[in-house]
Amino acid sequence: MIKVKIIRQVMPGMEPYEESFNYDGPTDISIAGLLDYLNFHDDIVNDRGERTARIGWDCSCLQGVCGACAMVINGTPALACKTFIKDLKGTEITLRPLRKFPVFHDLIVDRSSIQENLKASNAYIGKYQPKNNKDHSLQYAAAKCLKCGLCLEVCPNYVTGQSFFGAAFTNDCYLIATRNREKSKEIGRVYASHFGKNCSKSLSCIDVCPMDIPLLSVIAKLNRRR
Ligand code: FES
Numbered sequence: 001m002i003k004v005k006i007i008r009q010v011m012p013g014m015e016p017y018e019e020s021f022n023y024d025g026p027t028d029i030s031i032a033g034l035l036d037y038l039n040f041h042d043d044i045v046n047d048r049g050e051r052t053a054r055i056g057w058d059c060s061c062l063q064g065v066c067g068a069c070a071m072v073i074n075g076t077p078a079l080a081c082k083t084f085i086k087d088l089k090g091t092e093i094t095l096r097p098l099r100k101f102p103v104f105h106d107l108i109v110d111r112s113s114i115q116e117n118l119k120a121s122n123a124y125i126g127k128y129q130p131k132n133n134k135d136h137s138l139q140y141a142a143a144k145c146l147k148c149g150l151c152l153e154v155c156p157n158y159v160t161g162q163s164f165f166g167a168a169f170t171n172d173c174y175l176i177a178t179r180n181r182e183k184s185k186e187i188g189r190v191y192a193s194h195f196g197k198n199c200s201k202s203l204s205c206i207d208v209c210p211m212d213i214p215l216l217s218v219i220a221k222l223n224r225r226r
Helices: 031-040 112-120 133-142 167-179 181-196 204-208 215-225
Strands: 002-008 017-023 070-073 076-079 092-096 103-105
Touching: 017 031, 031 092, 076 204, 112 167, 133 167, 133 215, 167 181, 167 215, 181 215, 204 215
Parallel strands: 002 092
Antiparallel strands: 002 017, 070 076, 070 092
16 A cells, blocks of 8 residues: 655645545556546545545646656656656655746646746747757757756756746757857857856756756856857
8 A cells, every 4th residue: 555645735825735645556657647546546535535626737748758747756856657656665655746836736836937938038949050960969859858847846046037047948048059050149148147157066957857868968068158
């Protein structure tokens, strides 16, 4: 029997609370599968046998592509659809929403600040101008960024609404710098003011990136352009 503790919140601005559930299903399913099981297996009841509301969480692809299911699983930011129960230690699973974003409902957060930061800094690729092939493999890796927000969860410098935009932003900067000659200089300045000057190099973003983007290489290449 696995005890599943979930930090829930009915609506934005309301007090979060903890609610626990018992799970005795298979362990070779993901946390996304577990949430589906709890929500739909039976009438949803908590570990005290009380009827309760369905658990709010977000997903789209269920295959590690959209980033919507990002949450904190046993203290580690991760994608629910890529994290399997059998890979977690112990008989207790704790789920809570990402802390760096406002909570909409239960495990669903508002990550629109990531897109707002890109908009505010005009970090869009615009006209595509392939420059040379030597950048291709890093461009390919950087383009995999899901904007899931896991890197921002562990970043000691990222605070929503402030001018440091975090690692997710660097991937777009790198793509623009290497694909659009006209924007290359401008993006160097934008990168410096929204990332380069304030990154304290904890590099914890690298540990949690679900796409294994070589962020150190991305950052090093951009630092060289400042
Ligand atoms: S549901 Fe798309 S990444 Fe998990």
